[in-house]
Amino acid sequence: MKAIQLIAHGTPASSCSCVELPEPEAPSAGQITIDIQAAAINPADLLIFEGRYPGPAELPANVGIEGAGIVSAIGDGVTEFKIGDHVLSMGRANWSEKVTADVNQFIPIPKELPWEQAAQLKANPPSAHLMLTDYVELQPGDWVIQNAANSAVGRHIIAFCKSRGLRSINIVRRDSLIEELSALGADVVINDSGDLGKIVREKVGQDANIPLGIDAIGGTSTLQMANCLSNGGKVVNYGFLSGEPCQMTPTHTIVRGLSLHGFWLVGFMQRSTREQIISLYQTMSNAFIAGELNVPVEAEYSLDQINDALAHAHQENRQGKILLRP
Numbered sequence: 001m002k003a004i005q006l007i008a009h010g011t012p013a014s015s016c017s018c019v020e021l022p023e024p025e026a027p028s029a030g031q032i033t034i035d036i037q038a039a040a041i042n043p044a045d046l047l048i049f050e051g052r053y054p055g056p057a058e059l060p061a062n063v064g065i066e067g068a069g070i071v072s073a074i075g076d077g078v079t080e081f082k083i084g085d086h087v088l089s090m091g092r093a094n095w096s097e098k099v100t101a102d103v104n105q106f107i108p109i110p111k112e113l114p115w116e117q118a119a120q121l122k123a124n125p126p127s128a129h130l131m132l133t134d135y136v137e138l139q140p141g142d143w144v145i146q147n148a149a150n151s152a153v154g155r156h157i158i159a160f161c162k163s164r165g166l167r168s169i170n171i172v173r174r175d176s177l178i179e180e181l182s183a184l185g186a187d188v189v190i191n192d193s194g195d196l197g198k199i200v201r202e203k204v205g206q207d208a209n210i211p212l213g214i215d216a217i218g219g220t221s222t223l224q225m226a227n228c229l230s231n232g233g234k235v236v237n238y239g240f241l242s243g244e245p246c247q248m249t250p251t252h253t254i255v256r257g258l259s260l261h262g263f264w265l266v267g268f269m270q271r272s273t274r275e276q277i278i279s280l281y282q283t284m285s286n287a288f289i290a291g292e293l294n295v296p297v298e299a300e301y302s303l304d305q306i307n308d309a310l311a312h313a314h315q316e317n318r319q320g321k322i323l324l325r326p
Contacts, residue, residue: 002303002326004095005060009051013311016049016063018303024100027075033100034087038119038300039067039324041313043151043239049310052243056092064324067094068109068118078103086111088121088281090269095303097326104274107281110289116297117288119323120152125284125293127265128156131236132166134268135261136212140165143208145200145228147171147192148216148241149181152295152321157214158186163292169200169210169228171221174317197227212236219244222260226252238263296320 001021008015027033042065047053049063056063071085080103081087087106089099109118132138144161148154149170161168162185170186172178178189188203190196204210211232213225216239225235226248237246237260252258269277287293298320301309306324313322 001097003062003093003097004064004303004306004324006049006056006063007060009049009059012046012049012314013307016306016310017060018306019060021096024098027073027078027100029076030078031075031100031102032071032078032081032087032106033073033098034069034089034106035072035098036067036069036089036094036096036326038069038115039064039094039326040119041309041322041324042066042123044123046310046314062093062096064095065092066119066122067096067099068115068121069099071106072098073100081106081108086113086118088118090122095306095324095326097303107278109281109285112289113285114288116300116321116323117293117295118285120295120321121281121284121288123265124152124295125156125287126268126280127238127263128153128160129280129284130265130268131214131238131263132157132160132164132212134263135234135236138164138166138212141167141209142212143167143169143187143204143210144212144214145169145171145210145225146214146216147221147225148239149186149189150174150177151216153216153238155181155184155295156293158184159287159293161185161187167204169204171196171225192221192224195227196224200228214238215246217241218246220247222246223248226258229256229258232257234259234261236261236263297323299323300325302326 048055067089086109090105167187169188171192181189210230213235215237218240219242300323
């Protein structure tokens with residue numbers, strides 16, 4: 001059985017290797033085995049390989065945050081799944097031909113959901129959804145501002161805002177993205193330069209309600225986003241692409257009543273019931289099936305091509321996700 005293992009922390013393209021492992025034994029009681037059909041390369045995977053994000057305690061280790069597949073074997077006592085069911089794997093070793101784990105490590109997904117979308121279901125869609133619902137009671141017509149708007153999470157936020165009657169302000173770093181994101185339904189797209197607070201208010205008006213900012217970058221980008229928010233607004237930080245701590249001033253927090261919150265999908269999972277998690281992923285699956293969400297795939301690679309796949313995933317000017325197809 002082929003699988004991708006993290007051998008040593010370093011650059012993504014040099015940190016992993018495709019290895020041949022023994023075929024997994026039949027699943028034990030309470031376990032199932034799935035054949036992985038597709039797995040996405042997530043930015044968090046790259047951070048793990050670089051040693052900048054929580055990962056395996058010991059190396060070498062099987063890796064891969066996202067993956068979806070077909071149930072191929074069932075252990076004694078399992079009643080929730082049957083052979084042939086489509087599932088999402090919630091473990092973190094999904095870049096493999098097969099995965100065996102306890103039944104609670106898998107979530108049922110509809111067979112109507114294409115594999116290239118199922119492979120992207122685990123992390124980004126629920127993150128976008130929860131950041132829009134769990135911090136501010138947004139009303140139709142409210143504005144949401146986000147940076148890294150061309151990311152997968154950013155594109156999901158644009159789509160959710162459009163379908164929910166919200167308006168989005170989207171910060172990017174390339175003029176070439178303005179037309180592309182506008183075509184997806186972004187209301188305002190701004191190149192990240194100059195006095196962002198002033199530019200945003202010129203675009204949407206001084207009285208526009210901007211109660212929520214979604215920050216993937218940290219550092220001074222958090223500060224610039226805070227300058228755009230209405231009094232009492234909230235910045236939700238879910239990434240640190242700058243590598244720098246989030247910045248806000250006493251004027252933001254004391255005088256204007258702004259607040260900074262961190263979002264981590266793992267935290268949501270830890271405090272939620274299995275029923276709540278299944279319901280969340282059913283909602284996300286339905287959003288893909290209905291066409292509300294769609295993320296293009298730029299390229300697919302076999303496990304043997306992992307170094308090429310990781311190098312491609314690390315490129316800044318990609319137009320879609322990179323998938324592994326075991």
